[in-house]
Amino acid sequence: MKSYSARHICELLKGELVGDTTVAITAPEQIERAKEGQVTFIGNKKYEKLWAGSKASVAVVNNDIAIPPGENRAFIKVSNADLAMSQVLELFAGDPPVFDEDIHPNATVHPTATLGAGVRIGAGCYVGPGVQLGDGVTLYANVTVLDNCTIGKFTTLWPGAVVRENCHIGAGCILHPNATIGADGFGFRPCPERGLAKIPQIGNVILGNAVEIGANSCVDRGKFSSTILGDGCKIDNLVQIGHNSVLGRFCIMAGASGLAGSVTLGDGVIIGGSASIKDHSTIGAGAVIGAGSGVTGDVPAGKTYLGYPALEARTTLKQWATLKRLTEGKV
Template sequence: MADPQFYVPSRRYTAGEIATLAGAVLADDTLAGNEISSLAAAEDGGAGALVYVEKGRHARLLDTLTAAAVLCPVELVSRVPAGIAALTTSAPALAFADIAGIVCPTAASPQPVTGETGLSPAAHIAADALIEPGAIVEAGAVIGAGAAIGRGTIVAPGAMIGPGCQIGRDGYVGASASIVASLIGDRVIIHAGARIGQDGFRFMPSPRGLKKMPQLGRVVIQDDVEIGANTTIDRGALSDTLIGEGTKIDNLVQLGHNVRIGRHCAIAAHVGVSGSVVIGDFVMLGGRVGIADHLKIGDGVHIAAASGVMHDIPAGQKWAGLPAQPAKDWFREVNMIRKLAGNKARKGNRDV
């Protein structure tokens, strides 16, 4: 039995066509007719494959490359094996991502699981829900009273959209995801099992034990956000939890109540952000970062994986460690400890 291929090109392309679509320059016009039948990593390649190679250690892959075409910087053209079309660009990985979205469109945007093209009779849709023509609601989904779903949005099997929630156009709500007390913009992708808008975690000590503080706020998610599988985003206590435009959140992330995240941030898996944290624009959080409550993280901050943040971080800084501190200070301390232990400092890239 042949291995299944879940995502294949919508059609075959030539190297010349790929160069035009990517805004790249074909180094040798005689190879413009090389046919592209698949996309692959440079390590794997194969006849008919389009791959990409960047400068640095990645460039060594050209020595044994098998492919129809390669996206690469102009400085590497001389190392491309004969017969492989070199498509030169200053950002090969970015160009490859653009091409992958064109060549394999179903991989770039989730599709209906059941092939449904409208409102499934096996979905439960409240009589007063507002669903624009062109939206898709699959079998087993639940749409609550007064909810609104925009044109082109797909609600997958078993997903639940709570009363009064609003979801914009051309979005996706994955299987078994649940959304309550939320306003969601256009082109938002929410993967399977995500939980959005549930109670925040706040209990007040009392002589009789812990008293629950009712959570009266909302979750507001702006346009072009992507939220990974099984991520949880709590609604605000009295104000809103906010996810800014273009932010991308990995699987298994926890965001507490009243958290406010800026635009175009990247948050890797297992990050935990405590309540009322404010995160600026273009911030990057590595996997397993933890941030204590009520802190402020400035624009453009990078925080290394597994760091524990206990203090505000000014804009533009790189922090690492537990407890987190400026990355240069943390690396200096680590090297000192290694020397005390009799170990030599390790060589390599020390960028966060």
């Protein structure tokens, strides 16, 4: 069991220790469930009231915390408690699953594939012709990487992930279980002879560096050219990214959201859970799309849009307020 003193954690976070405790810290936990010997955090003053009922020995808190920690308990004051807790979680994180041997005997690796130093490939994996795996790449069990793909250094693919032919994954990426990169884009047209004619999808997918794709999420290949995700994009579980979409750097898409084909996101765009974006729309850099919203056109940079159909948040909130008054008979 890992164990640290409050002072050790404070030094790691470069924070200010208020109070102190002789209790060794063995795990992090949320404030309502924390027990003695655990560290929690208070990321907003409105949660100060929970501290009195918590059994935690230490809390990482924002600098504006106003309450005392109490006897044999301590606060570690930092400028951003949410961010600091990510370091605490790293401190207590367990080791990743173990490989008894670098290349499992039940893996299939084509003789023309190129493997960098320290590559690890688990049971049931398939690595196709012409694939290039950079140094330190890890493929857990039952991963499929098809022909002529490249995967950059220290990228990890968790079980069941699929990278289809001719796609390119950057360095330091994470593909969570059953993520699919490079499936066909959704392209069909009415056809008198066949009902619906399938449009060939002959492009690929390019993921930049440090991209993370959540479990069961799909990034479709381009009809032609590429579907592109810029460096640092973070995609949640159950997200759909349509063919020929282009995401800038450090975009975030929350669970069950989706982009139709040929959507463009500028740098730093945030898409809330279950939001949907119409094809050929452009969302400007730094824009925020609220959860559950339906975007039917372009969104200017830096704006927050909300609702269905999505409008600038202030307009949507006014509409909701007016509707509420109408239903209550106050208008």
